[in-house]
Structure formats: C-alpha cells, structure tokens
Amino acid sequence: MLHCHGPLLTVDVGDETVSESDIESLHRRYLGGRGLATRLAHERVPFDADPLGPENRVYFTTGPMQASKMSFTGRMNCTAVSPLTDGLLSSNAGGFVSRNVTAAGYGAVEITGESDELVVVHVRDDGVTFQSVPDLEDATVPETLSALETEHDVTADQTAVVGPAGEREVRFASIMTSEERAFGRGGLGAVLGSKNVKAITFDGDAEPDVEVPATQNEIHREAATDDHIMKEQGTVAVMDLANEMEGLPAYYFSERQFEGVEGINGAAVADKKYEKGTCSACAFACKLPTKDEEAGVETEGPEFEVAMAFGSNSGVDDIVEVMKSNKLCDEYGLDAISTGNTVAAYLAANDEFGNAELIHDLVERIAYREGVGDDLAEGIDRVHDDLGVDNWTVKGMDFAAHEGRVLHGQGLSYAVANRGADHMYATFYSVEYPLVAEEDALEPGGTLGKAERLVHRENLMALNDSGVVCKFSRDYMSNERYEQLFDADFEDLLEIGARTVTLERHFNNQRGFDAADDDLPYELPDFEQALEEYYDARGWEDGVVPDDAVPYAGDA
Missing domain, CATH: 1.10.569.10 (Aldehyde Ferredoxin Oxidoreductase Protein, subunit A, domain 2)
Structure with missing residues (x-):
C-alpha cells in the first residue's frame, strides 16, 4: 500500500525543544493526512484538553499523493481540538504549501506547548529554529508574509500564518497559506494563536522516495483537457x-x-x-x-x-x-x-x-x-x-450553503458529522442535486435508506483527506483508480476512512459528545429513524463508539 514516510517532528514552542518519533507503523495503517493526524491526536492529546490551552496539539500532515505530479494533489491536512466545536477537527487547505512540507522530510509536524512571546517556527530538513517576532503582533496576513519574505526569503507558499484573528483567539480564525488559501472551518487559527505562534515556515530537499503509479498521468491529462x-x-x-x-x-x-x-x-x-x-x-x-x-x-x-x-x-x-x-x-x-x-x-x-x-x-x-x-x-x-x-x-x-431542508441526506450528514454542519465531511449534496452520474444519484427528498450511502461517502472523504486527494476529483476517480494509485484493495482503503471517522467520534465521545449532539435546528422526515440507521451502519450505540470498537488493533 502506498503511504507516507518520515518521522513525527514534535515542536514544543513553550521550551523551544524538538524531538523526532518513528511512526512508520502508523503510516502503513493510515496512509497520512487526516487519518494519521487523527490517530496521533487520539493518542497524544488529553481527552479533556482545553482547545486554547498548551496541552492541545496542532498537526500538519500531507499524504503519499504529494509525492506525485497529479492534479488534485495540492492540498494538505491540519488537525487539533477545535475552539469552535470543542471536538477533534481536521481542516483541509489547498495552495502550494503541501509540497514544501513534504520537502522538509517529516511524516507529520506536531506543535505543542505555549510560547512566552510571539514566534515564527522555521521547519527545515536540517533542523528547526525559533524567531521572536514582537513587531508582528496584530500584523495582517499580507504584512506577515511581506516581513518573512524580506527577512528570510520565504515565500507565501512555504508558510502557515495567523492574522490578528488568530492571535486574539477568535473561535473561527483560520490558518492561512499561500496568502489566500485557508485551513478554515473550526478555528484552528485560534489554536495556533493561543500558542503564540504567528507563523510556521517549511522548506528543504528531503522528499521521500515514493513511486506513484502511472495512473496519475491519465488523471492529470483528463483534468487538463x-x-x-x-x-x-x-x-x-x-x-x-x-x-x-x-x-x-x-x-x-x-x-x-x-x-x-x-x-x-x-x-x-x-x-x-x-x-x-x-x-x-x-x-x-x-x-x-x-x-x-x-x-x-x-x-x-x-x-x-x-x-x-x-x-x-x-x-x-x-x-x-x-x-x-x-x-x-x-x-x-x-x-x-x-x-x-x-x-x-x-x-x-x-x-x-x-x-x-x-x-x-x-x-x-x-x-x-x-x-x-x-x-x-x-x-x-x-x-x-x-x-x-x-x-x-x-x-x-x-451551516454551509447546501440546504439540508431540501437535500435531506445532506441534512442528515450535517447532523452526524463529527465536524458539525460542514458540507465537505461527506459531500452528500453531490448525489442529491445531483452533481454525479445519473446511476449514482439519489432523490433529494427523504432520509430513510440513505445511511449506508452516507457512511460510504464519509469513509471515502476521509480516505481522500488521508491520501491527500482533492474532493473535486470526483469526476476523475473510480474504485479502480484508487486501487491503482494506492496499490491496495478499495475496500481496504475505505476501511482507513472508517477507522479515521471512528477515532474522531471516540475522541469526541470522551469529551461528552453523544446522540444528543447529532441534531438539527429544523425537522426532517423520519430523522430519528434515519439516525438509528446510521448508528447501526457504524456499529455505534446512541452516537457513542463502544470501547471494544476503538480501532487500535494492528497500529503498533
């Protein structure tokens, strides 16, 4: 199976120390991206962590597809406990930073602790340095990028930056990259701001040797034409x-x-x-x-x-x-x-x-x-x-724009998504407008009978976020192409997505989330019954993952 390589780099900004850990077994189990970050957070972040406290950790992770030259692969993942939802949350950003993170040579970068002063963390393949930047307090994203370029010859595409909103811990602050691309939903910018980190920069020449199958060329050509x-x-x-x-x-x-x-x-x-x-x-x-x-x-x-x-x-x-x-x-x-x-x-x-x-x-x-x-x-x-x-x-x-009062499966998706009312967690709207082939479409009305399809789409989107592959690749990917790209059986790949969703849910359960949180501010037909269908499909009880279903087996 194609997966990421490289150690976990832990950066404690409180005492300005760094360490590396071997996570090769986790790469094999979770590919990279969201799956890897979720597994690391589940183990290393206390279940009762304050989202804006030093014990929360921010994970930056790419996937094996960032070693390719394929379209739809210019994205990466960021994970932490959200100050907006109070649950474990992953956000996904495009732009150009992902390949610079990969070039630094690490399989994942973990930021923990809390600095006494505003800092920029420079992550390179030959080490990590810390730069005190009191002059950048309350600087906007463009102002920060201008300073980094002038003083360190760093481009916007090498950065993850917070603006004044992150410093002031606005609960929906973003981490910005490539100036106008965002790790948006959930307030991860506030988490980085709470650690007094103004920016992280990435650079190096240590890309792992990952050979991506030739299917990448077919997809790239179709995307271009x-x-x-x-x-x-x-x-x-x-x-x-x-x-x-x-x-x-x-x-x-x-x-x-x-x-x-x-x-x-x-x-x-x-x-x-x-x-x-x-x-x-x-x-x-x-x-x-x-x-x-x-x-x-x-x-x-x-x-x-x-x-x-x-x-x-x-x-x-x-x-x-x-x-x-x-x-x-x-x-x-x-x-x-x-x-x-x-x-x-x-x-x-x-x-x-x-x-x-x-x-x-x-x-x-x-x-x-x-x-x-x-x-x-x-x-x-x-x-x-x-x-x-x-x-x-x-x-x-x-809520996002896709209206769950009309697209009822999307409404159900909003209710059960671990991230809350976010459209990208399952992109269920795509099958109800529909934006997919007729044979894959569903009628927008009604909730019953959609749970199995919803589980499938959640798992598939988690797979994409672990790969990492853009979700707008849907017209160009197929089960066969997933198998070819990742050198694995499609059902095994979906199981990686399932493990990721389950770990997110279990983490949030430990923070008090249950079926009462899988709710909507409006009524949908047969909603309670559809909710039970979803729990049955997941093997959960009243929105809670049984302890014997936590997918740690085989991680070591």
Missing part, C-alpha cells in the same frame, strides 16, 4: 441550481431563495475573474482570482459558501461587496463562512440586511475583538441568545 464549468465559475457554479430548488439560504437562514441571486452567482463571479488560479501541480485550475478596478479590490473568490454567507444570507446582491468581505477575511485570518454567517446573525438581530458598509466594519471588529466584535468572535452557538436569533449550528459549527 476537460471543459468543466468549475474552471470558469468555481463552486459558485451551483448557486443558480440551488436557488431554483429553493435551496439557497438567505437572510440568516429565514428564507431559501434569494431574489438578488444574479448579482452574486457564477456568472457574476466569472465576470470579475481575470486569470486562471490553481493549486500545486493541478491542471484543473478551478480557483477564482477576481478583481474590480473601480472598487480597487482584488481577491481570490468568492466560492459558493462565501457568496452565500456574505451574499444571500446577509442580504447582499453585489458580488463586489462580497469580494471585499472575502478579502478582509483573508487579510485578518478569518474563516469566511463562519464570519459571514455570524455577521448575518447580527444583521438579522438589528434589521440591517444588505448593509455592506456595516458588514465590512463588523468583520474588522470581529478580527480585533473590538466592541460587539468581541461577542461575535465567540460564534453563533455562544452568542445567539444575546442576539435573540435562532441557533443555526450543529456541534457549534454554523
């Missing part, structure tokens, strides 16, 4: 379809259609796109570099989720105003989905939908925890009562 709408409009291409299905959240989830959709849809974004954008080694090039010269704004995106959060959900029908919001989030190091939804909650409470000037002001206030921004920085789950609005979250995480 295919005429796919995402190459022009990114994920926002689905917005018109969602709106037609009455499945586009609007006005803080109070409506499911937006009359101003033409101002923020795929065509509106494509009109502002000025060049191709991509991740490392990827010929699919679905990213969205956009600019508006009259407004003086240049950014990357927005993607569908952000166009919903800062657009329809905030009552804004002007793509340029959404672009401005997106740009501010990238500069301050904020998850744009959670920031937009939290701002939308404030707009709902104060009857201010569509007030773009107020929205931009609130983004800045959240990043620096100023005034009302200090409350909003806690997230919807913690502030909704004070605002007097409904709590549109699951496990503390606010």
